[in-house]
Amino acid sequence: MLQTDTYRHKGMRRLLVEELRSRGLFSEEVLDTFQRVPRHFFLDKAFEEWAYQDKPFPIGHEQTISQPYTVALMTQHLAVKKREKVLEIGTGSGFQAAILASLGGRIYTIERVRALYLSSKSLLREMKFSNIQSFYKDGYLGLPEFAPFDKIIVTAGAPEVPPLLPKQLSIGGIMLVPTGVEVQRLLKIVRTGENSWETEDLGEAKFVPFLAGTRPG
Numbered sequence: 001m002l003q004t005d006t007y008r009h010k011g012m013r014r015l016l017v018e019e020l021r022s023r024g025l026f027s028e029e030v031l032d033t034f035q036r037v038p039r040h041f042f043l044d045k046a047f048e049e050w051a052y053q054d055k056p057f058p059i060g061h062e063q064t065i066s067q068p069y070t071v072a073l074m075t076q077h078l079a080v081k082k083r084e085k086v087l088e089i090g091t092g093s094g095f096q097a098a099i100l101a102s103l104g105g106r107i108y109t110i111e112r113v114r115a116l117y118l119s120s121k122s123l124l125r126e127m128k129f130s131n132i133q134s135f136y137k138d139g140y141l142g143l144p145e146f147a148p149f150d151k152i153i154v155t156a157g158a159p160e161v162p163p164l165l166p167k168q169l170s171i172g173g174i175m176l177v178p179t180g181v182e183v184q185r186l187l188k189i190v191r192t193g194e195n196s197w198e199t200e201d202l203g204e205a206k207f208v209p210f211l212a213g214t215r216p217g
């Protein structure tokens, strides 16, 4: 069953949005999704006080829900428009997928840990997100059967860019991927033509590792 969303939660979200704004996030559209999506639904009820702090938080299975600032920054760079096809690798709690879906994107999200795939899928369904499709797979290969995507977002740190993913972008499409082992650089890759891509380094980032294969437990 869904948790309740009270005026108190809405107030805490307003403070979080102001904090994100003061840290330099400027997209009103993105900030508005942070006001609308109840982040505490994505954490265990016992931790709801933590949901509106600008911090990552454990969600079990050695994974974390990303820090709101990181989610907001990546979403701002991705600039999702209504009806765009978006691939997310690393569903985790489902929060980033919910933010992207609130912008009107058609979201395809992949998770390699079965328990997280199942819990995020049922939460997103309960929250009535009809524009999110969840997949239990190794995201290393992307989702060629649904390509091309207007946007691709990887929310785990890969040692290098998974080679098949940039080819699943549409021309003009944007991909965000943190690369590196302990600490990563967040890369923005734009597909400029059939066989050309441009890469921009957006700075340091810290994500849980991108791992191969699926995990049934």
Ligand code: SAH
Residues within 6 Å of the ligand: 063, 064, 065, 066, 089, 090, 091, 092, 093, 094, 095, 096, 097, 110, 111, 112, 113, 116, 137, 138, 139, 140, 155, 156, 208, 209, 210, 211, 212, 213
């Ligand atoms: N976007 C998530 C962040 C979760 S952390 C959120 O909003 O909560 C990153 C997630 O990526 C973890 O759940 C991890 O299991 C998953 N992951 C890591 N490597 C993966 C891979 N190869 N394919 C799919 N998911 C992967």
